[in-house]
Amino acid sequence: MSMAPRVVVAKQPANEIEEKQVALSYLHEAWTEARLDGVDGDCLAQASLFTALSELVSTYGEEATAKFTEGFPARIRNGEFSIQRSHQ
DSSP: OOOOOOOOOOSSOSSHHHHHHHHHHHHHHHHHHHHHTTOOHHHHHHHHHHHHHHHHHHHHOHHHHHHHHTTHHHHHHTTTTOOOOOOO
16 A cells, blocks of 8 residues: 655645645545554545534534535436546
């Protein structure tokens, strides 16, 4: 299993896209560390979803978060969250 390179970032991201890339880098690093420590991937996924939804509810409220997640089934079925893996 390869470790993601540690990314050194500026304190003020230039834009929202860059800020999201920085956030994903931090999450990927934490995920990798947890997996190396033996935490199950499904457990991590469920804890991550809970944490993300809790943050959205805290920031935007329950109704807005519920509306945001209404489109998830179609997006999942359309493959937006699927990672294409190469076969070796």
